[in-house]
Amino acid sequence: ISKEYGKRNAVLFDLKHMDGYVNKVGLESDIRSGLDNHEFYLVYQPKVNLKRETVDGYEALIRWNKKGKEIIPPNDFIPFAEETGLIISIGKYVLEEACKQGALWIKQGVPFQTISVNISPVELEQYDFLSNLHAILEKTGLPPKYLEIEMTENILMKNMDRLVRLLNELEILGIKLAMDDFGSGFSNFRYLSELPIHTLKIDSSLMDRVFLGRDEVIVSSIIRIGHSLGIEVVAEGVETIEVVEFLKNHNCHTIQGYYYSKPIEAHEVPSFVLKSI
Numbered sequence: 001i002s003k004e005y006g007k008r009n010a011v012l013f014d015l016k017h018m019d020g021y022v023n024k025v026g027l028e029s030d031i032r033s034g035l036d037n038h039e040f041y042l043v044y045q046p047k048v049n050l051k052r053e054t055v056d057g058y059e060a061l062i063r064w065n066k067k068g069k070e071i072i073p074p075n076d077f078i079p080f081a082e083e084t085g086l087i088i089s090i091g092k093y094v095l096e097e098a099c100k101q102g103a104l105w106i107k108q109g110v111p112f113q114t115i116s117v118n119i120s121p122v123e124l125e126q127y128d129f130l131s132n133l134h135a136i137l138e139k140t141g142l143p144p145k146y147l148e149i150e151m152t153e154n155i156l157m158k159n160m161d162r163l164v165r166l167l168n169e170l171e172i173l174g175i176k177l178a179m180d181d182f183g184s185g186f187s188n189f190r191y192l193s194e195l196p197i198h199t200l201k202i203d204s205s206l207m208d209r210v211f212l213g214r215d216e217v218i219v220s221s222i223i224r225i226g227h228s229l230g231i232e233v234v235a236e237g238v239e240t241i242e243v244v245e246f247l248k249n250h251n252c253h254t255i256q257g258y259y260y261s262k263p264i265e266a267h268e269v270p271s272f273v274l275k276s277i
């Protein structure tokens with residue numbers, strides 16, 4: 001992994017939830033033993049389609065049941081894992097587990113179109129990312145069209161030529177690509193037309209502000225431009241019926257958020273019922 005990337009994240013890394021660690025060496029060895037001891041697991045958040053009144057897909061989100069004592073959310077260890085390279089092992093676990101789960105749901109007849117996996121830029125930078133992914137799809141038997149990879153704008157800071165080639169290869173495989181957290185950073189619309197992006201996820205930070213004035217215009221514009229480019233637009237972090245109504249009025253019918261469901265455990269997915277819309 002690149003040193004430059006590591007440094008950038010080191011600045012952002014916040015130890016406030018990591019009391020008890022004198023230094024990061026302790027955290028590193030805890031993550032390693034956590035991987036060995038199967039302390040990591042995935043939860044799944046439904047992505048609701050209001051037009052079809054179905055669940056379009058599920059986003060896999062990692063959790064860490066640290067030493068069986070406390071559940072650590074990803075924001076408290078993913079940045080550190082990226083900095084140290086541990087994200088590579090974590091990412092392989094996540095991909096394989098999510099693909100295994102998706103293949104099982106297909107077998108069980110669970111209706112869904114995609115299972116989404118968050119991928120760190122550090123993972124995408126690995127020269128063997130594609131071959132690993134291939135191997136995982138083969139091993140788990142998940143047809144590639146069921147897999148969606150979510151990435152953030154951070155991937156754009158790196159070698160663009162290589163990135164374009166890689167994303168095109170993923171597209172050829174039939175894997176879908178989502179741009180996550182759109183509207184939280186510089187959010188350049190140009191990339192959306194230049195990269196094979198299928199899905200645009202509007203950042204949750206914009207959702208509670210749609211009624212505060214300006215962000216209403218920003219959100220409705222993102223929806224309009226996304227759709228004009230032939231991209232599916234998903235709103236993230238939707239917690240209230242007011243925001244649901246706002247999104248419907250602005251033609252965004254795909255929604256993820258606590259209003260419909262928090263992330264749930266894999267075994268709860270087959271019986272998940274959408275509350276009436």
Ligand code: C2E
Nearest residue numbers: 061062073074075094118119120237238239256257258259
């Ligand atoms: P993300 O990919 O943008 O995921 C959405 C986050 O928003 C999730 O937090 C989800 O639980 C939360 N969320 C969903 N709906 C609502 C809502 O209505 N209200 C509020 N307040 N929150 C909502 P989570 O699971 O803590 O994940 C945080 C971030 O950690 C993710 O943001 C993603 O960037 C990263 N992450 C999670 N799992 C993985 C993983 O397996 N690999 C990698 N590389 N990153 C991951």
Ligand code: MG
Nearest residue numbers: 059118150180
């Ligand atoms: Mg995501």
Ligand code: MG
Nearest residue numbers: 180181201236
């Ligand atoms: Mg997001």
Ligand code: MG
Nearest residue numbers: 118152180181
């Ligand atoms: Mg995020």
